[in-house]
Amino acid sequence: MFLPPAGAEDVLDDLSAVRPSEPVREEIQTGAPIEDFTVAQQSISSKDPGSYEYRIGPMDVIEVEVFQAEELSRAARVNTQGFVSLPLIGGVKVAGLTTAEAEREIEKVLGEKYLQDPHVTVFIKEYESQKITVEGWVKNPGVFPLKGKTTFLQAIANAKGMDRLADFSEVAIFRTVNGKTTGYILSYTKVRSGQQADPVLQSGDIIVVNRSGSKAGWELFTKTLTSFVGWTVLF
Helix, strand or coil, rough: CCCCCCCCCCCCCCCCCCCCCCCCCEEEECCCCCCEEEEEECCCCCCCHHHCCCCCCCCEEEEECCCHHEEEEEEEEEECCEEEEEECEEEEEEECCCCCHHHHHHHHHHHHCCCCCCCEEEEEEEEECEEEEEEEECCCCCEEECCHHHHHHHHHHHHHCCCCEECCCCCEEEEEEEEEEEEEEHHHHHHHHHCCCEEEEECCCCEEEEEEECHHHHHHHHHCCCCCCCCEEEC
């Protein structure tokens, strides 16, 4: 049974969603209000694609290098509270920061008491805090870490591509923010040809690829999901 993602930080505001051809509108309301699940029916304004920066999260492993102070350099895992433990200075909160921001924060702490004009470099060694899921008719479905800016097409490529039986015209992306789940339908074919924007994914996003010609199966899937949220479905 498929469950929607537990949460995500931002709305999927760079995804241009497509209304499927000859849609039949079906509204189902179970549990949560119907407004808790909506299907995008028009283009959504895009963020600057170049503005995306990976932000460190709990369970990531970062490599901290302090220039000319090898004894202060180390690889460490970010704990569940978002802190990384470093020699001499102890815990420093780095969750939610980019690597550049983490460098400045660690330099600030070191410079306050221990070093004069410290220079710190931070690398992400293991990406564990941010993941997406690709399910359905792809060659290698699964859960994949976000290692930086990842688009819809890159996620499909990470799953070894679309299965030959997949529906290339209707692929769903689900995102949950503050308990509200939003689904977007887009065309893999149009995104690949440049007719639609290739949306940047967020942690917790779920991509579901349906089988070609399997409307009954798709409807069963959506009805199953309504056991957890109320929503509007477009077919």
